[in-house]
Amino acid sequence: MPTDPNSAHHQGSATMRALGFVARPAPGDAAAALRWVDIPMPSPRRGEVRVRVVAAAVNRDDVHAAEGTIFGGVPVAPRPTLDAPLVPGIDLAGVVDAVGEGVRDLVVGQRVFGVVYMGRLGSLAPFCCTKASRLRTLPHGWSFADGAATGFTGSVASMALKRAGDPKGMRCVVVGASGNIGGLIVQALVHAGASEVVGVCSGANAQHVTSLGAGRVVDYTKGPWSRESPVDGAPFDLVFDCVGGRDTEAHALEVLHGQGHVVTLCGPIRFLGGTRLPWTSIAGAIAYILRRSLFSRFRGPRYTFLSGTEPDWSAVNHYLLEPAIKPTIDIVHRFDRDDVAAAMRGVTSGRSKGKRVVSIRPDEEES
Numbered sequence: 001m002p003t004d005p006n007s008a009h010h011q012g013s014a015t016m017r018a019l020g021f022v023a024r025p026a027p028g029d030a031a032a033a034l035r036w037v038d039i040p041m042p043s044p045r046r047g048e049v050r051v052r053v054v055a056a057a058v059n060r061d062d063v064h065a066a067e068g069t070i071f072g073g074v075p076v077a078p079r080p081t082l083d084a085p086l087v088p089g090i091d092l093a094g095v096v097d098a099v100g101e102g103v104r105d106l107v108v109g110q111r112v113f114g115v116v117y118m119g120r121l122g123s124l125a126p127f128c129c130t131k132a133s134r135l136r137t138l139p140h141g142w143s144f145a146d147g148a149a150t151g152f153t154g155s156v157a158s159m160a161l162k163r164a165g166d167p168k169g170m171r172c173v174v175v176g177a178s179g180n181i182g183g184l185i186v187q188a189l190v191h192a193g194a195s196e197v198v199g200v201c202s203g204a205n206a207q208h209v210t211s212l213g214a215g216r217v218v219d220y221t222k223g224p225w226s227r228e229s230p231v232d233g234a235p236f237d238l239v240f241d242c243v244g245g246r247d248t249e250a251h252a253l254e255v256l257h258g259q260g261h262v263v264t265l266c267g268p269i270r271f272l273g274g275t276r277l278p279w280t281s282i283a284g285a286i287a288y289i290l291r292r293s294l295f296s297r298f299r300g301p302r303y304t305f306l307s308g309t310e311p312d313w314s315a316v317n318h319y320l321l322e323p324a325i326k327p328t329i330d331i332v333h334r335f336d337r338d339d340v341a342a343a344m345r346g347v348t349s350g351r352s353k354g355k356r357v358v359s360i361r362p363d364e365e366e367s
């Protein structure tokens with residue numbers, strides 16, 4: 001199989017070559033099951049645009065959706081078949097190539113970044129269609145890699161920040177501060193004037209989290225982080241939980257004062273989505289989240305579980321589109337089966353230190 005997308009896809013013809021799946025991989029098998037697939041060139045429907053993809057990124061959700069384990073096994077992504085492969089890829093950055101009916105804000109030739117959510121045809125492809133509302137103009141000075149590294153992660157981070165309210169003057173803890181979402185939240189909190197930002201991560205990533213702006217760092221591998229200095233006993237206003245699990249929530253409650261607020265991305269199950277769960281566990285987690293969200297309104301600290309699929313661009317503009325804030329890019333992978341498979345293994349390790357970007361058209365990427 002050719003590994004260069006530009007020689008592999010057939011400009012002007014009706015097909016293109018993408019990376020995808022032709023059957024549902026078993027949990028943990030997505031990287032090994034990934035293969036080149038020839039698929040029809042997508043056409044934008046009403047309200048959509050087609051993007052000539054220059055850079056994409058691999059997220060843990062891409063892998064979990066393909067394996068059918070996302071949210072513990074909720075069948076979000078379509079089942080791949082030989083006739084209708086599934087192409088993963090939520091993040092994309094590139095150039096608008098065609099616009100569908102009813103699209104007014106974007107024109108052909110515009111440089112954009114954004115997301116395409118778990119349909120059949122994602123962004124690990126030379127071309128990709130998505131709703132115009134899921135794209136935004138690439139900010140001046142950003143590379144396509146920056147855009148691909150920010151779309152999904154940035155949209156989730158900014159929604160979490162919006163749910164927490166104005167952080168100016170607040171004392172904040174970010175759990176999972178070395179991760180993709182946590183790293184952006186740390187930078188945004190510092191920029192928005194939080195009075196203190198403490199990052200919780202492994203000791204190996206302490207320097208990285210400090211470089212993002214955290215005033216202090218707590219190493220969770222040494223024991224329960226809420227009992228370590230400098231968080232021990234101190235009343236914090238906000239905790240952002242990018243890891244999940246009942247223990248993380250319990251630690252958050254130990255450091256928050258009564259009017260404080262914990263915003264969790266994962267709820268009571270750590271790294272929700274990595275394994276298929278029985279329906280009883282999923283139902284139990286949903287019931288727990290609903291109960292905690294409701295009752296914490298009357299008796300604090302407040303509990304918010306972040307959900308939502310559409311990017312909130314006004315929140316992204318407000319919290320993240322600042323020259324001082326940049327996503328951390330760990331590795332730029334080639335658009336190559338083995339290299340993208342390596343990215344998939346990396347994102348599911350739970351120990352990432354930045355985004356795994358995939359350069360679809362290296363000749364069009366610039367700094």
Ligand SMILES: NC(=O)c1ccc[n+]([C@@H]2O[C@H](COP(=O)([O-])OP(=O)(O)OC[C@H]3O[C@@H](n4cnc5c(N)ncnc54)[C@H](OP(=O)(O)O)[C@@H]3O)[C@@H](O)[C@H]2O)c1
Pocket residue numbers: 060061156175176177178179180181182200201202203205220242243244264265266270271272273306307308347350351352353354
């Ligand atoms: N609710 C939503 O809408 C939504 C949307 C997207 C993603 N998510 C979820 O949000 C979570 C974070 O995503 P991400 O892309 O930022 O993940 P990520 O890049 O893989 O980062 C996870 C980070 O968590 C840290 N970590 C692991 N175990 C920890 C522990 N016990 N205590 C503290 N930190 C720990 C790791 O740091 P070290 O390497 O330093 O240990 C790692 O850097 C994922 O579970 C993802 O599924 C939720």
